[in-house]
Amino acid sequence: MRVGLLTEGGYPYATGKARLWCDRLVRGLTQHEFEIYALSRSERQESAGWVELPPQVDRVRTAPLWGTDEEWRPGGATARAAGRAYGRRERRGFAGHMGELAAAVCGAEDGAQGQADRFAAGLYGLAELARGRGGLPVALRSEAAVRALETACRAPGALRGAQGVKLSDLLTVSEVLERALRPLSLDWYGEGDQGLGGVDLCHATSGGAAALPGLLAKRFFGVPLLVTEYGVRLREYYLGSATAPLTVPVRALIASFQRQLTAEVYGRASLVTPGNTHARRWQERCGAPREKVRTVHPGMDAGRFAAVGEESGGTSAGRQAGFPAAGEGEDEPTLVWVGRIEPAKDLIALLHAFARIRTAVPRARLRIVGAPGRGAEAETYAAHCRVLAAQLFPDEARDARSVGDCPVSFEEPGSPEVPEVTDAYASATVVLSSSVVEGFPVSLVEAMFCGRATVSTDVGAVCEVIGGTGLVVPPRNPRALADACVALLRDPRRRARLGAAARARALELFTVEQNVAAFRGIYLELMSHSPVRREEDGGHGAPQPFTRPAEAHVPGRWAAAGRVPLPRWAAPGTLPAGERDTAARPGAAAARPDAAGALCGASHGAGAQSGRYAADTPYDGAPAETGRHGKAES
16 A cells, blocks of 8 residues: 655654654555655754665655745745736635634634634635645735734634734734645645555644645545644644743634644544553544544564563573663662653652652662753753752762762763663663653653663653553652652562563553554555545546555456456556556565455455455455466466
8 A cells, every 4th residue: 555654843854753653664564655745844854864764665755844935935846836926816715715714713703613614614725726826825924814814813702812913913823824834835736646646545643734735635535544643743832832932812823723723633534543541632632533543552662672671580681681680789779760851851859859768768879861951941950950969969978988979970871871771771770750741751661671660750641651560659749759769669579570560561562563563454444444446447447445456466366367357557567657566576566365355345345354355255256266376367
């Protein structure tokens, strides 16, 4: 099947979110072909280049969400965005569509459903205009767009925060909308092999701008849309806008637009796959129908932590790797914290908790492993934590001849003290997490792969990830954090039991293999309910589950000539010029007989088939005439 992977600020760029997950997904699903449609967030991201792409990636098309419209228009996929000047009819159409969108964003009188309908009407109307005439970026920054926003803000029932809007606020909002709606103007929506009209499935990695091309592909061509969010895009916007230098009306209008767009994406998607229950609750509150939501835990590379995990039980493999078994080194127990040093991680509370731990366990040490987050605020916070640690824990010496040192150390991965993050986990007696805001706790999963007992705060998806394999305490409570750590430090057997249970849970739920297997099944399930009609055979054939159906390259008697006439575009040696023959590519030649049976059942509209395809049951229902292993005649 051909999959259009839609990304924003991530894959295939070397920097950005969801990069590793997307790369592992594409490399794991070798039987499918991928086309990547990527939106970049900054010039710096584009200058960093791409990661090495696997052979199943056929095409990569990119477009920026940064820069002015003049910088964005020239060349490549965005060349058609400029278009030509709108005539009277186009200007009238734009005013109507923009008025609908602005009324929904500013708050309509029709209630939630009326707002959603007006937003959809305005959004898809602008998309049709951009597809036919181009020029949408210029129009969205025009006086007509500003007037539409102003009229909607002054109308009865408008958002309370937008009622005092000024001209400068409207100009800022129109600029934000122009950038957010740039995907509507791209030339990604061709049919056949020219764009998203030729893929079997659109898979968006977030519910924001990345999903816009998927919405248009679904509307124009009926392509099903799958949305995967391991960090809810709307939640990220709320957290980021709280500190952004925006006025109240601008913040209210942009938040309303993002909320309406998110609800539209969730409502139109065939399936929404959050990474955890915490994200699922956000999605359902933002409009995702409960029956469309299915949790798929993110996959992580367990191989990096195999040696440390095996030593947690004192195995021979772990000892050969040079790691001590769990429980060794009890004279100087070590607490380890791994992550990005920023205010959301609440290291201040962690340091105060460690002061209480030192009272109960005087020989305990704390290793804080991580680099400061981005921005001046994170740098200042990291410096403040170092100063607080020096004040709370002055240098100590064991005796009169020893040199004193601080029991709290700040280290960065890759430094001589921590060449690899696995070295930090290997030295840990207990692994800590003190966050007040958290999505999916990656450091806790890594600790679980290493077989370490954990103490963490109850935020985000922590309870779902930990299950019953670690201790969870309320956030912003140094006393509770300290008491839980002391309880584990004084009970080696309990630590060992929790560590072993944590490793078993992580290997069952959070590996790359389980993630890839889940999406392999989801892809086939969506295709079984969304057959695509091909036009190359004149439009007279039955709907096919894939744009390149299995009978084009899967050997078997059921595809023999005379039993099921092959269309011209599926016959051997008749592929159009420039189209790659899937059967000729290494690794893509043979599909399983049971997969072929599922395809045949889906093409007849019977849904996904649960059993293997019966070789003595022909594709068209006629009696069998050849043996099970008869060769296909072309």
